[in-house]
Amino acid sequence: MERVPILKIxxxxxxxxxxxxxxxxxxxxxxxxxxxIVATGCHxxxxxxxxLDIVDSFVGRMLSTIASISRVLDAETVVVGMRPAVxxxxxxLGLSLNGIxxxxxxxxxxxxxxxDREREYDEFDDSSDAEPTASP
Amino acid sequence: xxxxxxxxxxxxxTVGSDEDVVRVRQLVRTVAVAVKLxxxxxxxxxxAASELARNxxxxxxxxxxxxxxxxxxxxxxxxxxFADSGPGIADLELALTDGYTTGGGLxxxxxxxxxxxxxxxxxxxxxxxxxxxxxxxxx
Ligand SMILES: Nc1ncnc2c1ncn2[C@@H]1O[C@H](COP(=O)(O)OP(=O)(O)O)[C@@H](O)[C@H]1O
Ligand SMILES: [Mg+2]
Numbered sequence: 001m002e003r004v005p006i007l008k009i010x011x012x013x014x015x016x017x018x019x020x021x022x023x024x025x026x027x028x029x030x031x032x033x034x035x036x037i038v039a040t041g042c043h044x045x046x047x048x049x050x051x052l053d054i055v056d057s058f059v060g061r062m063l064s065t066i067a068s069i070s071r072v073l074d075a076e077t078v079v080v081g082m083r084p085a086v087x088x089x090x091x092x093l094g095l096s097l098n099g100i101x102x103x104x105x106x107x108x109x110x111x112x113x114x115x116d117r118e119r120e121y122d123e124f125d126d127s128s129d130a131e132p133t134a135s136p
Numbered sequence: 137x138x139x140x141x142x143x144x145x146x147x148x149x150t151v152g153s154d155e156d157v158v159r160v161r162q163l164v165r166t167v168a169v170a171v172k173l174x175x176x177x178x179x180x181x182x183x184a185a186s187e188l189a190r191n192x193x194x195x196x197x198x199x200x201x202x203x204x205x206x207x208x209x210x211x212x213x214x215x216x217x218f219a220d221s222g223p224g225i226a227d228l229e230l231a232l233t234d235g236y237t238t239g240g241g242l243x244x245x246x247x248x249x250x251x252x253x254x255x256x257x258x259x260x261x262x263x264x265x266x267x268x269x270x271x272x273x274x275x
Contacts, residue, residue, distance in 0.1 A: 093248035
């Protein structure tokens with residue numbers, strides 16, 4: 001069975017799907033990614049589907065599952081590079097891809113993840129600043 | 137453009153593994169390009185074929201897919217038959233409902249595939265297997 005490679009770029013895991021995946025390969029990717037998130041402590045996952053010429057309900061569900069798993073492991077997933085014909089077909093198929101964040105390309109995806117992390121740190125700072133004055 | 141497939145006769149692909157489902161997608165793509173479907177229509181028919189071939193494998197216990205270039209006198213198109221001798225579908229209306237699944241899927245394969253093509257014909261009965269024919273015409 002073919003396996004989809006996962007690259008670590010800074011604090012981000014990048015998955016660029018270059019093959020027409022069998023269902024087994026898609027399931028393996030789900031598991032491999034969960035392990036890599038934990039092993040690397042990365043907080044962002046980018047899945048580049050530029051090369052995918054279709055997304056059916058199996059791959060659509062895989063993308064949703066990856067997004068959910070990574071959220072539980074404190075990482076944000078962004079799917080990038082969806083082709084227009086794929087987007088049109090997905091909608092007609094009835095797949096909503098709820099809960100999946102998307103961006104135009106890898107660069108935008110990285111910006112999105114970076115902005116998210118910054119916002120989280122800010123909120124964390126705010127609450128720790130606020131605490132001493134609120135507690136006495 | 138050379139398509140690499142003989143369009144004068146239907147192309148058959150057995151479906152016995154999920155690698156075969158990948159082969160079905162590739163075969164359907166090749167024929168869809170050859171009969172000059174638009175990119176969006178190619179994408180729709182390949183997606184429908186992927187759903188139905190997976191059903192043939194998972195629920196039908198395997199079977200065959202036949203892909204043919206067709207012509208109705210006005211337009212060329214692609215016609216695909218998915219056949220298995222599995223358990224068949226007892227309640228077809230239910231199976232064609234969005235979200236209905238007996239296998240832990242999303243339940244969008246049958247209903248979604250029907251939306252993605254121009255013609256959708258299904259013959260099935262308990263114990264009689266399932267045979268689905270889809271057609272997409274070029275515009
Ligand atoms: N070839 C088949 N043979 C027997 N049952 C089938 C076949 N195709 C579909 N079904 C039944 O129809 C249901 C709906 O199929 P589908 O819409 O593809 O959703 P899913 O694959 O997610 O279950 C399946 O769960 C199964 O019970
Ligand atoms: Mg299905």
